[in-house]
Amino acid sequence: MPIDQRPDPDQLLAELKAEEARAQRGRLKVFFGANAGVGKTYAMLVQARAQAAQGVDVVAGLVETHGRLETQAMLDGLPALPRRAMPHQGRTLSEFDLDAALARAPGLLLVDELAHSNVAGSRHPKRWQDIDELLAAGIDVYTTVNVQHLESLNDVVGQLTGVRVRETVPDHVFDAADDVVLVDLPPDELLGRLAEGKVYLAEAASRAREHFFRKSNLIALRELALRRTAERVDAERRASGSATAEGRVMVVLPYAEQPDRLVRHAARLAGRLKTDWFAVLVESPRLSRDAAMRARLFAALKFAESLGAETATLPGRDVAATIAVYAGEHEVSTVIIGETPRRWLSGLRSGLAERVLAQAPGLAIQSIRVNAPERAWWPPVDLGRRSGGMLAAAIGCGISSALLVPLSKVVELPNVVMLYLVSVLLVSVRFGRTAGATSALLSVAAFDFFFVPPQLSFNVSDTQYLLTFIVMLGVALTISQLSARLRFQADAATRRERRTAALYELSQALAAALTHEQVVEIALAQLAPRVDADVGLALPSREEVLSHVGGAPVDLAVADWVFRHGQPAGRGTGTLPASSAYYLPLAAPVRVRGVLALTPRGDWQPGPEHERFLSTCAAQIALALERVHFVEVAQEALVSMQGEQLRNNLLSTISHDLRTPLTVLHGLASTLASQPLAEVSQSLAVQLVDETRRMNELVANLLDMARLQSGEVRLRRDWQSVEEVFGATLRAMGQRLAAHRVVLAVPADLPLVEFDAVLIERVLVNLLDNAAKYTPAGSTITLAARAEPASLLLLVSDTGPGLPTGQEEALFAKFSRGTAEGSIGGVGLGLALCRAIVHAHGGTISAASVNAKTNDEAVGAMFTIRLPRRPPPALPNADPDFFASPPEAA
């Protein structure tokens, strides 16, 4: 059976999405060198100038020339961003200005020294984080870096050269760069440049010259840089094949000095194997007692995460088994374990590597020697708790002795031993290992003193009892160890369960929330007691402006950054670490819904476990906010829909109720008019019909006005021929224009124009009706149209008395008429309606009196309608002649 070679659709989709994200992101080009002085900055400027020559908007964000003239010359003509002055320990340092760069938004920005550490108080501690934000904003960046600054090679370079640099760049930044340009210079030439003083040396030059710029070092560094570049090229070549599950790497953090060393080793190994890798910490009782070690290991875990590892803390009863199970679940094939030198007692046990191998024989184990932590014989522990434990041990022993002494004649000695062991068990379960051990020692002493003959003396008559003491002590100590460990695990399980329960309660409580306010209230009430921190919430307004909505105060500047970037910031993170609170985005599936701020109340070291708990809480709150948001959106839509429905129903009811009697009246009147009647009755009937028609017009205008004003009129725009609309209008006017002369002036080549013909016909009917009413019989009414590039003009003019001077605009107001109390009917709604309809089309309507040039007397009114116009659609395909007859003459 052939193997299915088709790509997994999910994977394809993920790749497509990643590609899309890349397309929006700026491109990063890294000029990579073996060490200082190879000419990275110069090479960067050469390429930047070439880009500028092609019309790219190139801006020098920060370029270190170190006073070299040739480099300085390359910068001439390139616009440069001013640097930002940052006060630092009494001095003023000029730093790269990230905000200015973002605001300037050039096409290509040059930022030297990728590995640079920013002055405390900057937004990000590291420059590569600044650059990451620039790239996220869609700005292309050129930068430079030396091989010794790469995180995973940092210690290798340190061992090679004896000089360790502190400023490092995570490898993923380097690997994610779109282009890497290797700037290479043979060591001899470099040494030559060094001799000429062309190489800038930041640190104490003499030391550097001695140690660093030895030819052997330079060769080694060059090899490293070449190899690293080759690896990258290799990775690009194989980019089609994604990381394989096969050969995944996992590092187990040792309880030792410098766990980072192991992490780096694992990162390098995973990088070479092109696989995912994991860093795990097995939490044992020992770790819980050593706060310093705990902090160091969590830092290492975070470091591993920054190098691209997936991290986990595992509860461990049996460390080896825990590792074996995790490795199995995550298809790990290589496990890196740190082994401390055996001490006298642990030498009896087999090493962790052996034990893991015994559990999972398929794994490849790399065992690396690490130094055991330097620590006091007794690790520093809370004295209060300890003395309490000691006291309890003494009391427990005392009570046992007090109970047993009176019975010493009755109870056999082995049973006495058993009863002492019970007290040891109880003490160690309740008060931990130290109290248990104390209790064990005291019990043995008490047993010797009170029960072993000779009684009330530590002397022993029978040497047999020495064995009893040893066994008793051994058993008691073992009991105390085991029960203490049991207790620790019970505690850990309880903590975990408490978190799960907290999450469950939070989600339960949030599920009941119906408004934003309720969500905020519930979130604050539920979270505050559980996270040992003051909790504050900031939510965006409709205008996307964050504001503090409850709980502890929130620094809105930091919150805003978190809200816009969707990443945590503040204390303990890589962004704005100086702020006092830890800020978490409330990221819901659709978008970020707000920001959660946690200001720790005491010494606060969030482990990965705790961070995961917090982000899960944040996600729950975000989900609740999103749900509430959409409920509100739906409700608003429903209300507006109901409102519209109600208005429409009302209007059609009124329309129906007004029209029905009018229809009946009109019908009956016209029936009457069609009967053979006396002349007087006949004329009355005709008048009745006329009035009904007028009444109907009025009602129609009123209803149309109401419809337009309620904003519910949907224009039925269509491509119209103006000539046709004029024709239909004249036909609708019927007999009303019989007494007037109507002139149409429509150019033959007038293009089609898009509008609602029914409504524009209403406008024209109203204007013509006015013209017919206000001009004497026999006047001429002109209907004209004209196309302008972006508009259509419709003109209705007459040769009547014109408009009252200065009142042209007032005519369009509702219920206004030209002549205050005329004999002519109408309430002056017509023009207001015209204006409403034309405005709905995005056009204008105006009125003016037309003055003949020869005399000042007005010779009529002119109404001008201007409708917006766009080019008409393509005409139908050529329609060939069908009839063989010759073309028409006309």
Next chain:
Amino acid sequence: MPVPSSLSALAPTVVVIEDEAQIARFVSLALEGEGMVSHVAGTVRDGLIAAGTRQPDLLILDLGLPDGDGIVLVRELRAFSDVPVLVLSARTQESDKVAALDAGADDYLTKPFGVAELMARVRVLLRRHARQDASSRDGKVTVGDVEIDLVAREVSRGGEALHLTPIEYRLLSVLIRHAGKVLTHRQLLLEVWGPAYVEHSHYLRIYMGHLRQKLEADPAQPQHLLTETGVGYRLVP
């Protein structure tokens, strides 16, 4: 007012479906005044029953009925009868008119309307219907002073041949086939250009303009190729 059955065999039968008794009354009066037989129904249900049992020659239908939409009635009616349907509707209901016409109604009348208008429409529809039944045509039609020979496919005015393009001729022949009836934009586009063009109403505007230029005495104020604003076109011979 019952009419003797002997008369009703000759007189056209009209079913008036209108829920407003007053309107129904004067419509009936007008019809009966012309010697027709009218039956009034007030609901969609009764209207359909009357249409099925009275063997009407014409249906006058109000679109707003208490138990449903008049358009539904037209659709159901068309399943079993091709009797002409005249729709009564308010002015602002252009989309309803178009829907009713597309569903198979033949003409519409906007409320309020006069008896004269009503009877003119009724007579046109009855005549059309009768002619269709007789299906006797010599293939020659006159529109104003223009003669169209549908057999020879020739158009002439006063003996002089008029030149029409194929699409113009097809448009004219569709209008003639349904003379007197309102054809919606959609119906015309469908018959002349085909189903892919039902949204291209600007084709129609342009060709209707061409036809008017050739057939009408005053294209700006047509007498035969009439515009029914917002609805469609109608040819009045």
